[in-house]
């Protein structure tokens with residue numbers, strides 16, 4: 747998978763080259779290119795924004811600069827990317843989105859700042875048949891899209907074959923079965939007077955699986971009843987309903 751990121755703060759994306767993602771890049775599972783939007787300005791001030799039509803606070807990112815940057819980066823590789831624009835006004839980014847994008851051959855993240863990017867940049871890309879996803883990672887407003895890109899790239903790249911040492915952990919993720927992950931424990935058996943639940947040390951794998959499922963159902967019901975309500979009928983078996 748090739749990932750391009752266009753931003754006015756390339757340094758913000760440095761963490762993508764650390765740890766697990768850094769290893770995936772080093773292993774050639776991912777090609778990452780971060781581009782400075784200002785490389786496509788032509789004025790001495792390298793202006794990337796301007797006042798909004800219709801007035802109002804803040805500034806809007808200029809379409810000319812973004813148009814040139816996108817055209818240039820698109821041309822760097824024959825593969826057509828999904829273009830992703832992080833925005834508080836976007837559709838929710840979920841595990842399902844991460845799964846879908848993990849199948850893409852190329853992703854291009856356009857990081858806005860200020861009040862966002864002139865809408866015509868997205869409209870022009872869509873008008874040329876390019877898939878553009880305006881997505882939100884949560885209902886809060888950041889100062890720019892870069893932090894959201896760090897989150898989304900991590901969620902996607904960890905799903906790529908060969909990235910996680912143990913693929914089973916991606917399958918047993920929270921959300922992969924529609925429920926939140928239950929509590930996890932490791933040694934010591936007792937810590938500050940708190941013992942590990944007996945069943946987990948019983949060696950009875952059926953009982954352990956049942957206990958874990960019950961804890962996941964309990965936690966989901968308490969913290970995310972919306973996820974429980976969204977589960978398809980078939981997702982809960984008789985034992986689940988008894989819980």
Ligand SMILES: NCc1ccc(-c2ccccc2)nc1
Pocket residue numbers: 832833834857858859860861862881882883884885886887888889890891894
């Ligand atoms: N859903 C999180 C999120 C994503 C992007 C932005 C943002 C803020 C300012 C300018 C451009 C993007 N804010 C929140």
